[in-house]
Amino acid sequence: MAVADFKKKHATTSVPPIPSPPAEGISAEARPIFKHLWKKTTGTHGPGTLDDWSMLGNPHPWWDRYTGAPMTNYPRFDLQETSYAVALFSRRTPAWKEIYVKMMDDLCERFSTFWGAVDFNTQFGDDPDNTQYPSPLSQLIPPGMMNQGYNIPGWTGNGMKLEHVNTGSTIVEPDAISTRSMLFFKGWFVLALGIRAQIAGTENIDTPFAFANVGDQQTTWTHMSAVETLRDQFLDNEGAGLN
Numbered sequence: 001m002a003v004a005d006f007k008k009k010h011a012t013t014s015v016p017p018i019p020s021p022p023a024e025g026i027s028a029e030a031r032p033i034f035k036h037l038w039k040k041t042t043g044t045h046g047p048g049t050l051d052d053w054s055m056l057g058n059p060h061p062w063w064d065r066y067t068g069a070p071m072t073n074y075p076r077f078d079l080q081e082t083s084y085a086v087a088l089f090s091r092r093t094p095a096w097k098e099i100y101v102k103m104m105d106d107l108c109e110r111f112s113t114f115w116g117a118v119d120f121n122t123q124f125g126d127d128p129d130n131t132q133y134p135s136p137l138s139q140l141i142p143p144g145m146m147n148q149g150y151n152i153p154g155w156t157g158n159g160m161k162l163e164h165v166n167t168g169s170t171i172v173e174p175d176a177i178s179t180r181s182m183l184f185f186k187g188w189f190v191l192a193l194g195i196r197a198q199i200a201g202t203e204n205i206d207t208p209f210a211f212a213n214v215g216d217q218q219t220t221w222t223h224m225s226a227v228e229t230l231r232d233q234f235l236d237n238e239g240a241g242l243n
Contacts (some may be wrong), residue, residue, distance in 0.1 A: 055216035071154035104196035117176035146186035
């Protein structure tokens with residue numbers, strides 16, 4: 001086969017242009033999705049409800065806790081994915097600003113709860129099940145390490161590398177934002193806060209909010225202080241990042 005023929009056969013199909021928004025803003029096909037996301041984000045939530053993200057509660061089943069196990073099967077990943085949809089819808093119907101701010105406020109509120117960082121708040125030290133993983137998980141573990149005490153990807157291991165020099169016991173860190181780990185969590189959280197600011201404006205980026213810690217204790221953060229913490233950690237070690 002000639003080179004020209006090969007290139008023609010394997011040429012990348014061009015991506016079709018994104019069509020202009022329909023006159024009605026949100027297409028008929030997308031309206032059921034929008035309706036569901038509105039109900040899901042703004043529905044009654046909090047301690048004692050069917051959508052309870054506190055330490056003693058459970059998020060509503062419509063927040064996905066199954067997809068991508070064992071790494072992304074936490075309901076905060078559904079918060080993250082939902083925030084993208086809200087961002088897209090808000091570009092289609094910008095006049096509905098108050099609606100989208102309400103959706104993002106309730107979404108970010110859930111992100112700051114105990115269940116927002118439930119893995120950091122409950123997975124301490126090594127995984128107690130790291131010697132009895134089911135065989136399908138072997139593809140995620142280095143050869144020869146399956147069920148030999150090697151933790152599965154997705155196990156956060158709060159305090160695993162912080163051991164008391166005298167006792168060897170794990171030192172659990174309390175806060176998923178201040179910790180030098182959990183960069184991915186902080187990144188997605190501040191992205192959600194950023195989507196909220198893009199829709200609503202930046203006047204509230206220094207407004208304090210409560211953030212749930214281990215044991216359902218709380219610390220106080222702002223959008224900007226969380227962003228600055230993440231920035232400083234990435235620029236640690238004279239710009240080399242974390243080690």
